[in-house]
Amino acid sequence: GAVVSQHPSWVICKSGxxxxxxxxxxxxxATTMFWYRxxxxxxxxxxxxxxxxxxxxxxxGVEKDKFLINHASLTLSTLTVTSAHPEDxxxxxxxxxxxxxxxxxxxxxxxxxxxxx
Amino acid sequence: KNQVEQSPQSLIILEGKxxxxxxxxxxxxxxxxxxxxxDTGRGPVSLTIMTFSENTKSNxxxxxxxxxxxxxxxxxxxASQLSDSASYICVVSRRGTYKYIFGTGTxxxxxx
Numbered sequence: 056g057a058v059v060s061q062h063p064s065w066v067i068c069k070s071g072x073x074x075x076x077x078x079x080x081x082x083x084x085a086t087t088m089f090w091y092r093x094x095x096x097x098x099x100x101x102x103x104x105x106x107x108x109x110x111x112x113x114x115x116g117v118e119k120d121k122f123l124i125n126h127a128s129l130t131l132s133t134l135t136v137t138s139a140h141p142e143d144x145x146x147x148x149x150x151x152x153x154x155x156x157x158x159x160x161x162x163x164x165x166x167x168x169x170x171x172x
Numbered sequence: 173k174n175q176v177e178q179s180p181q182s183l184i185i186l187e188g189k190x191x192x193x194x195x196x197x198x199x200x201x202x203x204x205x206x207x208x209x210x211d212t213g214r215g216p217v218s219l220t221i222m223t224f225s226e227n228t229k230s231n232x233x234x235x236x237x238x239x240x241x242x243x244x245x246x247x248x249x250x251a252s253q254l255s256d257s258a259s260y261i262c263v264v265s266r267r268g269t270y271k272y273i274f275g276t277g278t279x280x281x282x283x284x
Contacts, residue, residue, distance in 0.1 A: 099216070101272075104271075146213070160218065163208075165215045
């Protein structure tokens, strides 16, 4: 099956620093990738949709200048949390969209846990 | 409003027992429904996907059902194992859009 990787798997940083998270589709090309945030005991919340070669589309309430998304190639999207604060601490999950046998499916990465001190 | 609700919120069962998780949705127009398993600290992994015309789909000990008329789905786990302890998320897609609508999940704990 399709594999999506994320790096790093976890990161601890000081308040005010920026953190970059990578999302890669390992064995397929993804024109669309998604970034989600998940707080403890809650479901995934879509932050933005990333399309290769164009600007990301952000969900209502998500600051685009805070969460910079770059979809540089068909296999790589990056999320940069700029000037991170403790309230940005969360579990960030990406997914990549693929179309197999006529059915579109999102394959999820393993997630990145961010802790901002 | 397009929503997906799951019940129960959490469930504790003994190893070897069966259990059934419920999902009700109001998403329209309906495209497909998926069940995902999410281990703690990991990303969701797909268990089943069902379209409008499918009533049941199995994946090993997992069997999902779909009633598109009543907009209900269930996930039945047979002969539970300790490794089944996870969150199970029901996800519905609307026709014409690629966005997923997530349920709040059911946290299952299987005890020895």
